[in-house]
Amino acid sequence: MKKDLESNLTIEKAAATAEILLKYINTSKEPVIDLSVVEKIDLSGIQLLLSAQKTGDKQSKEVYFTGMIKKNVYDRIFSSGFNTVHSESSDGLFKIRRNSSEL
Amino acid sequence: MNSDQFRNAFIEESMELLSSLESRLLEMEESPDDEKIAAVFRIIHTIKGSSAMFGFNEISEFTHHVENILDGVREKTVKISSELIDWTLKSGDHITALIEADESAEAKAALSRQSVDIVNAFFKAVGMEAESVPGGGDPSAAEAEAEAGEKLWRIRFKPADNIFLSGTNPLLLLDELAEFGESLILPHVEDVPALDSINPEACFVSWDVLLLTGKSENDIRDVFIFIENDSELLIQEIPADEFNTSDGEPPKLGTILLNRGDISEKALTALLEKQKRLGEMILENKAATIEAVDDALKEQDFIKAVNEKRSEKTVTASLRVSSEKLDELVNLVGELVTVHAQIERESDNSGSELSAMVEQFGRITDSLRENTMSMRLLPIGTTFNRYKRLVRDLSNEMGKNINLIMSGEETELDKTVIEKLNDPLVHIIRNSVDHGIECPEEREKKGKSPAGTVKLTAAHAGAYVRITIEDDGGGLNREKIFNKAVANHIVESDAEMSDDELFGLIFSAGFSTADKVTSVSGRGVGMDVVRRQIEGLNGSIKVESSENKFTRIILSIPLTLAIIEGFLVSVGEESFIFPLSVVEACIESRHSGRQNTTKKMVPYRDTLLPFVDLREEFNIADNRPDIDQIVIVNSDNRQIGFCVDRVIGEHQTVIKSLSGVLKGAAGFSGATILGDGRVALILDTDGIIKQSVLNEEASKNETST
Numbered sequence: 001m002k003k004d005l006e007s008n009l010t011i012e013k014a015a016a017t018a019e020i021l022l023k024y025i026n027t028s029k030e031p032v033i034d035l036s037v038v039e040k041i042d043l044s045g046i047q048l049l050l051s052a053q054k055t056g057d058k059q060s061k062e063v064y065f066t067g068m069i070k071k072n073v074y075d076r077i078f079s080s081g082f083n084t085v086h087s088e089s090s091d092g093l094f095k096i097r098r099n100s101s102e103l
Numbered sequence: 104m105n106s107d108q109f110r111n112a113f114i115e116e117s118m119e120l121l122s123s124l125e126s127r128l129l130e131m132e133e134s135p136d137d138e139k140i141a142a143v144f145r146i147i148h149t150i151k152g153s154s155a156m157f158g159f160n161e162i163s164e165f166t167h168h169v170e171n172i173l174d175g176v177r178e179k180t181v182k183i184s185s186e187l188i189d190w191t192l193k194s195g196d197h198i199t200a201l202i203e204a205d206e207s208a209e210a211k212a213a214l215s216r217q218s219v220d221i222v223n224a225f226f227k228a229v230g231m232e233a234e235s236v237p238g239g240g241d242p243s244a245a246e247a248e249a250e251a252g253e254k255l256w257r258i259r260f261k262p263a264d265n266i267f268l269s270g271t272n273p274l275l276l277l278d279e280l281a282e283f284g285e286s287l288i289l290p291h292v293e294d295v296p297a298l299d300s301i302n303p304e305a306c307f308v309s310w311d312v313l314l315l316t317g318k319s320e321n322d323i324r325d326v327f328i329f330i331e332n333d334s335e336l337l338i339q340e341i342p343a344d345e346f347n348t349s350d351g352e353p354p355k356l357g358t359i360l361l362n363r364g365d366i367s368e369k370a371l372t373a374l375l376e377k378q379k380r381l382g383e384m385i386l387e388n389k390a391a392t393i394e395a396v397d398d399a400l401k402e403q404d405f406i407k408a409v410n411e412k413r414s415e416k417t418v419t420a421s422l423r424v425s426s427e428k429l430d431e432l433v434n435l436v437g438e439l440v441t442v443h444a445q446i447e448r449e450s451d452n453s454g455s456e457l458s459a460m461v462e463q464f465g466r467i468t469d470s471l472r473e474n475t476m477s478m479r480l481l482p483i484g485t486t487f488n489r490y491k492r493l494v495r496d497l498s499n500e501m502g503k504n505i506n507l508i509m510s511g512e513e514t515e516l517d518k519t520v521i522e523k524l525n526d527p528l529v530h531i532i533r534n535s536v537d538h539g540i541e542c543p544e545e546r547e548k549k550g551k552s553p554a555g556t557v558k559l560t561a562a563h564a565g566a567y568v569r570i571t572i573e574d575d576g577g578g579l580n581r582e583k584i585f586n587k588a589v590a591n592h593i594v595e596s597d598a599e600m601s602d603d604e605l606f607g608l609i610f611s612a613g614f615s616t617a618d619k620v621t622s623v624s625g626r627g628v629g630m631d632v633v634r635r636q637i638e639g640l641n642g643s644i645k646v647e648s649s650e651n652k653f654t655r656i657i658l659s660i661p662l663t664l665a666i667i668e669g670f671l672v673s674v675g676e677e678s679f680i681f682p683l684s685v686v687e688a689c690i691e692s693r694h695s696g697r698q699n700t701t702k703k704m705v706p707y708r709d710t711l712l713p714f715v716d717l718r719e720e721f722n723i724a725d726n727r728p729d730i731d732q733i734v735i736v737n738s739d740n741r742q743i744g745f746c747v748d749r750v751i752g753e754h755q756t757v758i759k760s761l762s763g764v765l766k767g768a769a770g771f772s773g774a775t776i777l778g779d780g781r782v783a784l785i786l787d788t789d790g791i792i793k794q795s796v797l798n799e800e801a802s803k804n805e806t807s808t
Contacts, residue, residue, distance in 0.1 A: 011267050014303035017303070018298055022299060025298065042272060042274065043267075043272065044304065046308075047303075047306070048301070048303060050292050050295050051295050052298060057297075058299075079278060080274050080277065080288070082290060098292070099289075
């Protein structure tokens with residue numbers, strides 16, 4: 001089951017989002033986080049997505065993201081030096097990596 | 104480039120900048136906004152930078168003061184006033200004088216004194232203290248040079264953990280950096296913990312930013328000014344020789360890692376000795392982290408891309424070519440066109456293979472000609488802009504309020520023509536401002552708006568550019584002109600004259616109807632010079648006017664003076680060329696059918712057109728063919744025919760000017776060399792018509808007496 005995120009991934013919601021994400025990753029076998037509802041993101045939000053990936057690594061799970069990202073959200077991620085890198089095996093699943101890194 | 108070439112390039116560039124300074128300033132005065140202010144500031148700033156770089160210290164020092172004042176305008180501490188505009192314009196003039204100054208110590212000293220005077224007066228006029236110039240206002244050449252070129256910077260930025268709490272968004276700082284130039288943003292995420300141990304309100308990401316910019320270290324540091332104390336910030340210049348290697352290759356991976364401090368020199372040397380791929384060895388030996396190697400590889404790619412882009416820029420950038428070289432090219436193309444015509448003629452009698460080659464040669468020559476001519480075309484706006492200043496200065500001097508409205512500045516015209524147009528246009532505009540537009544009180548009495556308008560427009564009209572100078576002033580006074588012409592014995596007191604003829608008198612030497620002589624005009628010199636200059640350009644000039652409403656002076660100038668599309672005809676053994684642009688049609692006319700008519704008229708499209716018989720006009724005695732060809736041309740807004748023996752067709756005509764006794768011969772505007780080496784005269788249709796009318800009148804008079 002994939003997890004929908006709230007529309008604001010910003011510092012105001014950071015603590016709550018961190019809690020929701022951790023709970024979801026802990027309980028899901030193949031965690032997939034849907035970013036399509038996210039309308040605003042800042043560095044704290046990007047950091048939480050990166051942290052979610054690391055959490056998966058720690059638990060030997062692959063944390064993926066999915067959903068059509070809003071342009072302003074994508075631009076924000078990209079201008080911070082990150083990019084979305086799609087998985088070759090699963091349609092529509094991606095990770096957030098440093099620009100042009102391999103998956 | 105040797106140092107002279109650099110200096111010449113500087114002079115050329117500065118002159119262009121100074122010319123745009125005038126128009127920018129006047130635009131700024133008209134409707135000030137930040138963009139226009141910034142444009143003016145940039146011009147002065149650029150001149151300052153490049154003058155320091157090329158060793159014009161006097162100029163860089165002077166412009167530095169002007170720049171300070173303009174900086175005040177940018178910062179809104181100095182108001183935009185007519186004094187500010189005046190003094191900035193004067194400063195521009197002074198910079199021109201400094202650029203053009205000869206090397207003599209005396210001249211230098213005089214200009215130096217002037218620099219001080221102007222700067223002091225400028226500061227006073229805008230209410231700034233002259234002493235407030237920082238550091239005495241002597242910018243170091245090194246500083247200016249630093250600003251002139253782009254440098255590559257490596258910026259390591261690790262925000263403080265608690266940066267979010269202060270409300271600062273580090274991403275906005277990255278955005279600001281990115282606006283400085285080309286950038287590569289490399290984030291570091293090693294410190295970002297997993298969700299179970301993260302403080303979501305703390306910042307764990309840091310960045311390496313590679314930035315190629317013309318900005319200084321201080322400019323970059325300024326971006327971080329509010330957070331510099333709490334954050335880790337390292338700004339490091341990557342020396343030009345490191346990223347711009349002579350072979351165009353980016354620096355080696357090892358060099359980058361070493362410079363970034365990500366690997367020790369000892370470890371690097373040891374690994375290099377193993378002769379394997381360095382990246383692999385570093386990772387195998389854990390000499391640096393995978394992220395560090397990844398970053399270094401990205402830096403390498405970025406530098407490679409920057410270098411490639413730079414070399415691309417060098418290739419695609421425009422070239423400055425001296426106008427003499429361009430003129431020489433035009434001359435050579437002219438010769439080529441002539442040689443092509445000769446080869447074409449010879450190949451007519453030979454095999455078809457050669458003909459096909461000559462045809463191809465002809466097409467290439469045509470393209471070459473068009474390309475070369477287009478290189479010499481410049482938008483006429485380059486000359487129009489200087490008239491804004493002229494009108495502004497003159498109207499201030501005369502106490503009049505005059506707007507100059509320009510349109511068609513983008514109309515292109517041959518460079519040499521544009522240069523020669525300047526003097527005539529200055530004369531005409533001066534006349535409009537001085538004699539044309541009335542003073543505000545008089546205009547109000549006439550029910551006009553107190554502000555007068557001078558309209559300057561340019562537009563293409565076939566092979567000509569039509570330039571119109573129109574003022575909404577008092578217009579020409581028929582009676583006054585006539586009386587003056589009678590008094591000057593130019594016309595008889597009982598002569599009857601059309602508007603065209605009468606207004607044409609203002610172009611007579613020594614003719615002025617102005618009641619008073621001002622410093623601007625009214626001395627009776629000017630308009631006759633204007634006519635000569637325009638005619639020297641193979642152009643024509645016409646005046647239209649309505650009293651108390653307007654005066655409109657229309658100049659028709661040929662697009663180019665070097666090569667035209669001609670229309671070749673012959674009469675007997677002689678060849679003549681019409682400019683193709685004036686040719687409307689060709690019709691046949693049986694000579695015998697017209698034998699008994701005294702009036703030379705031919706039917707053309709439901710009307711009868713008058714024609715000039717070139718055989719008679721030029722006294723050519725050969726046998727006349729039974730069927731004549733009438734070339735119908737547009738001349739002075741009407742159609743008229745020219746009777747010739749044979750129409751040969753279009754001809755690329757390289758214009759050679761007439762000299763010696765032929766110079767100024769009525770009816771001819773030049774000559775050209777045909778493929779067989781013979782000379783064909785280029786017809787000035789207007790001139791022939793005038794001459795023909797005069798001849799006819801003279802013969803009528805003879806008959807009547």
